[in-house]
Amino acid sequence: AQVKEYNYWRSIAMTCSEIFHNGENFDILVGGISADRPTATCSPEHTLFEASELLQSTGRTAAVILDSEQSVLGVLTENDMLLAFIDGVSSTCTVSQWLHGGEARLPSFLISPLTLRPDVPLVEAALRMATMVKGDFACHHLLVCHAEEDSNHVQLLSALDIARGLLATSSVDVCKEAAEVAKQSVDKVMKLRSDVPSCALADSLGDALDTLHSAKQNCVLAIPSAGEGDAKLECTVVGGAVTPADALRAISENVNCRNMSVAKWLHRSGISPEDRFVCSDASLAEAAALMSKGGLHHLLVEEPSRSKIVG
Numbered sequence: 661a662q663v664k665e666y667n668y669w670r671s672i673a674m675t676c677s678e679i680f681h682n683g684e685n686f687d688i689l690v691g692g693i694s695a696d697r698p699t700a701t702c703s704p705e706h707t708l709f710e711a712s713e714l715l716q717s718t719g720r721t722a723a724v725i726l727d728s729e730q731s732v733l734g735v736l737t738e739n740d741m742l743l744a745f746i747d748g749v750s751s752t753c754t755v756s757q758w759l760h761g762g763e764a765r766l767p768s769f770l771i772s773p774l775t776l777r778p779d780v781p782l783v784e785a786a787l788r789m790a791t792m793v794k795g796d797f798a799c800h801h802l803l804v805c806h807a808e809e810d811s812n813h814v815q816l817l818s819a820l821d822i823a824r825g826l827l828a829t830s831s832v833d834v835c836k837e838a839a840e841v842a843k844q845s846v847d848k849v850m851k852l853r854s855d856v857p858s859c860a861l862a863d864s865l866g867d868a869l870d871t872l873h874s875a876k877q878n879c880v881l882a883i884p885s886a887g888e889g890d891a892k893l894e895c896t897v898v899g900g901a902v903t904p905a906d907a908l909r910a911i912s913e914n915v916n917c918r919n920m921s922v923a924k925w926l927h928r929s930g931i932s933p934e935d936r937f938v939c940s941d942a943s944l945a946e947a948a949a950l951m952s953k954g955g956l957h958h959l960l961v962e963e964p965s966r967s968k969i970v971g
Contacts (some may be wrong), residue, residue, distance in 0.1 A: 661871075668887040673794055680911075681721060688781065688782045688825055688873065689778060689779055689780065689781060689782065690776050690777075690778060690780050690781075690782055690784075690802075690804050690825075691777075691778025691780075691804060691815075692778075693782060693817065693821050693822070693824070693825040694778070694804040694815035694816065694817045694821065695778075695815060696821070697720070697853055698718065699720070699723075699724060699814065699815045699816040700715060700718040700723040700724070700816070700915070701725070701726050702714055702721055702723045702724075702725055702726075702736060702755055703725070703726065703727075703728075703755070704725055704727060704733055704753065704754065704755050704756035704759065705749060705754055705755070705756065706754065706755050707752050707753065707754055707755070708741065708744055708749065708750075708751050708752075708753050708754075708758060708911065709751035709752065709911060709912070709914075711723060711736055711741075711755055712741055712751070712908050712909075713912045713914040715738060715741075715908055715912075716908065716909060716912045717970065719955060720816070720946075721735060721737060721738045721800075721801070721818055721904075721905070721957070722737040722738065722766075722801045722816055722818065722934055723736050723737050723965070724803070724816055724901075725755055725759060727887075732771055732803065732805075732814055733756075733759060733768055734759050734764060734766055734767050734768050734770075734771065735765070735766035735803070735816070736755055736758070736759070736764070736766075737765050737766065737800075737801060737904075738904040738905055738907065738908045739765050739878075739904050740758065740763075740764055740765050741904065741907050741908045741911055742869060742872065742873060742904045742907040742908075743763055743765075743873065743908070744758065744907040744911075745866075745869060745907050745911065745917065746772050746869065746870060746873045746946075747763070748921070751896055751911055751914070756895060758776065759786050760868065766801060768892055770969060771803065774788065774801075774802050774803055775802070775803040775804070775805050775937070776788070776802055776803070776804050776817070777804070777805070777806070778805075778806060778815075780804075781894055782822060782825045785802055785817060785822055786822055787823060789819055795873065800818060800819035801816055801817065801818050801819070802816075802817045803815070803816065803817070804816070804817050805869055815907045820951065820957055824948055824952060843943050843944070843945070844943065844944050845940065845941050845942065845943060845944075846938055846940055846941070846942050846943070846946075846947050846959075846961055846971075847940040847941065847970070848938070849943075849944065850940070850961045850971035851971055852970070852971050853881075853969055853970050853971050856877065856879060856880075856881055856971070857871050857872070857875040857877055857880050858880060858881040858882070858883050858942040859880050859881070859882055859883075859922060860882070860883060860884070860922070861882050861883065861899045861921065861922050861923035861926075862921060862922070862923065863921065863922050864917060864918050864919065864920060864921060864922070865902070865906065865910065865915070865918075865920045865921070865922055865925045866918040866920075867905075867922075868880050868882065868902040869902065869906070869907050869910075869917060872902060872903070872904065872907075872970050878903055878904055878957070879901050879902070879903050879958040880901065880902045880903075880920045881900075881901055881960070881969070882899045882901065882902060882923070882926060883899060884902045898921075899921075899923065899926060899933060900926040900929075900932075900933050900936070901930065901933075901936060901958055901960065902922060902926075903923075903957065903958055905957070906925065906929075909929075910925075914946035917933060931954075931956075933960065935954050935956070936954075936956060936958065936959050936960045937959070937960050937966075938950055938959040938960070938961055938962070939961075939962060939963075939964055939966075939969055940961050940962065940963055940964065940971070941964055947959055
């Protein structure tokens with residue numbers, strides 16, 4: 661599945677690279693995209709609980725960690741929150757303790773290689789993201805800074821920001837090749853249903869998050885309990901999806917994940933499975949619009965006949 665994701669980012673990046681070599685005007689830069697949404701920041705003295713509340717209130721999936729002199733120490737992501745939960749780390753643990761514990765997704769030594777200038781083309785950001793997907797410190801975030809010594813103006817660029825930037829070419833007159841990227845169908849880049857782990861709605865939220873971590877994925881499909889070998893039910897009925905954002909919200913709401921069923925948790929979230937559905941023949945631009953509208957990072961891909969979940 662990591663290979664699939666790598667190929668997705670690389671295919672978009674290479675398409676844009678061809679545009680550059682052809683001399684076309686393709687000047688979407690990371691500075692303009694990262695400035696569209698405020699960057700969340702936290703202090704190393706903040707607890708993981710306080711950081712989770714910050715991410716919840718800002719709607720971001722990561723926060724830049726700044727010390728008292730506004731120097732960047734690292735980035736705290738929702739996947740850090742997931743790992744902290746799996747490891748049984750107390751929510752009173754400070755961000756500094758977590759950052760120096762050896763398991764942070766974007767620690768200080770990655771700041772330099774993952775920092776871009778605002779005038780860098782979005783294609784380079786996509787290539788950098790593709791490289792990170794394959795590594796041990798897979799992280800879907802980059803930093804945008806005007807100068808290495810100017811950490812007062814650091815901004816965060818997420819994978820979804822990159823997708824939005826590239827797919828925005830469908831609504832502006834950039835060039836024919838860029839528009840073709842946005843017109844690609846969802847089934848060309850989606851993760852196949854067979855590559856996505858699942859859990860039962862009757863399972864505890866803690867079990868679902870365990871599956872999320874062990875599978876090294878960012879989405880687990882929640883399905884009704886079925887008898888052994890009932891693969892048809894698994895493909896046709898999906899009750900929702902559990903993502904790292906759920907770990908973040910659970911920590912923020914101080915929920916006992918081991919005593920909360922996935923079904924009850926998804927009902928509390930207010931997110932209907934219908935909100936996540938996208939047709940396999942829909943364009944990437946249409947998928948991005950659905951994600952932006954619902955603030956979602958994952959969609960459930962269904963066949964045109966709406967009879968089966970395929971990715």
